[in-house]
Amino acid sequence: MRIAAMLIVALCATAHAAPPKQVSAFGVELGATPQSVASVLAERYRACSVAQSVYHELPGESVQHIAGLDINPGLTFNDIGAPDVCASSPAGDGVTDSIEARFAHPAIDRNQSLYSIEATRVYPDVVYVPVPRLRNSFEQLRAELFRTYGRPIDEKRERVASSAANLAASLGIGQNVKREDYLVRYLWAAKGRLPTVENQDATCDCAGRYVKAVIEISRSPHTIPKNTFYVLRVVLFVEDPELRARQDEWNAQWTRSRQ
Numbered sequence: 001m002r003i004a005a006m007l008i009v010a011l012c013a014t015a016h017a018a019p020p021k022q023v024s025a026f027g028v029e030l031g032a033t034p035q036s037v038a039s040v041l042a043e044r045y046r047a048c049s050v051a052q053s054v055y056h057e058l059p060g061e062s063v064q065h066i067a068g069l070d071i072n073p074g075l076t077f078n079d080i081g082a083p084d085v086c087a088s089s090p091a092g093d094g095v096t097d098s099i100e101a102r103f104a105h106p107a108i109d110r111n112q113s114l115y116s117i118e119a120t121r122v123y124p125d126v127v128y129v130p131v132p133r134l135r136n137s138f139e140q141l142r143a144e145l146f147r148t149y150g151r152p153i154d155e156k157r158e159r160v161a162s163s164a165a166n167l168a169a170s171l172g173i174g175q176n177v178k179r180e181d182y183l184v185r186y187l188w189a190a191k192g193r194l195p196t197v198e199n200q201d202a203t204c205d206c207a208g209r210y211v212k213a214v215i216e217i218s219r220s221p222h223t224i225p226k227n228t229f230y231v232l233r234v235v236l237f238v239e240d241p242e243l244r245a246r247q248d249e250w251n252a253q254w255t256r257s258r259q
Helices: 002-016 034-044 138-149 163-170 241-257
Strands: 051-054 066-071 096-103 114-122 154-159 180-188 210-219 230-239
Touching (some): 034 096, 114 241, 138 180, 138 210, 138 230, 163 210, 163 230
Antiparallel strands (some): 051 066, 066 096, 096 114, 114 230, 154 180, 210 230
16 A cells, blocks of 8 residues: 555656746746847846856957846845845835846857846845735745746745844844744756755756746734735746756866866
């Protein structure tokens, strides 16, 4: 009986395993060229400047090739309100986005296809924001993610102290506020599993293109309705591991050639 039950579970997991329906985040899609991504970012984030990084020139080359395009790179909850952060998002007022897009060198792919996206969206803290601004329920986000990417192959939820709670504690506020924070993770891939420990990066032993979502959520008796889970932060990692591996090898060869 036990073996039969294990086989049923395995067969069900195999049946649900499928590549993500889309490989995009915040309007940016894997395989896109630097020019098309720059156009999307300029349209969706008109108030923000786009930071550009380029590949080092090889001997005999004079043309610079774009390696990455970023808006608010490395954004964390602690950065919100800083003067150098562009507080803008198509999701509405009070929400801040970050996008980090990485492109292949033309020696790897002549179209310089986009192989890695890290897209972050930070919402106001559910505990302190005025009630009319709460438009970020977890159930709504979950439904949107499932519509966009399909049914995940793996998911995990664990109780944590959120970035928002840690920030409040560092500022000496919220000691008497009741809240429950969780870290929720989803993985969409043809094959793979979420790591046991989350390192807040794209690391995944996955087959084919994949999408990983890392979401901080919180609920509190202070919200209306009470104890509804709201999203504090969501990070989407969208990856083409095969193209990344080729680019990593090219980078290593370039480094060795300079030594």
